[in-house]
């Protein structure tokens with residue numbers, strides 16, 4: 282079991298790295314990614330915070346015997362760019378954190394996926410940040426860009442995003458996509474709450490390719 286999207290006190294989460302690691306251990310989660318917000322967020326990481334956080338991550342990995350990925354969640358800006366502090370992150374998530382009409386929402390993602398380096402597209406089509414009901418063609422365009430650039434689609438259990446029907450719309454091509462699962466937890470008690478994500482993947486995709494396999498190849 283794993284949870285690849287957890288926020289800590291290093292951004293807007295409530296738990297310390299140690300509390301999160303302890304909870305993950307209790308819940309028998311073998312791999313977690315602590316993905317705090319990046320520098321565009323008022324409480325996000327800067328170079329110094331990322332460095333201190335890394336030290337705590339390494340300490341807790343040894344203490345609790347679980348794998349903790351040093352990750353970041355970057356907001357995609359109006360130019361389709363992401364910003365991150367100078368630091369060697371092990372996993373980069375990129376997400377839209379603004380409420381946008383469908384076309385603009387997709388345009389930014391497509392531009393970002395083509396031009397920036399990241400591993401996972403976070404909470405795609407979260408109902409909090411986009412206002413469209415359906416737009417299959419555009420979804421398919423986004424999915425194609427993810428495939429072309431080897432970027433994983435996150436199944437986010439907090440946002441319940443993407444809407445599971447999207448995976449039906451993609452059809453057989455869904456097998457060619459890579460996925461990630463995340464609780465997007467901001468509190469310690471929700472660390473590892475990825476049941477919804479796994480259920481959606483098992484029901485809609487069956488055997489699925491995980492972003493962790495790609496990281497292992499690096």
Ligand SMILES: [Zn+2]
Nearest residue numbers: 354376403404
């Ligand atoms: Zn987010």
Ligand SMILES: [Zn+2]
Nearest residue numbers: 286288354465
């Ligand atoms: Zn998040």
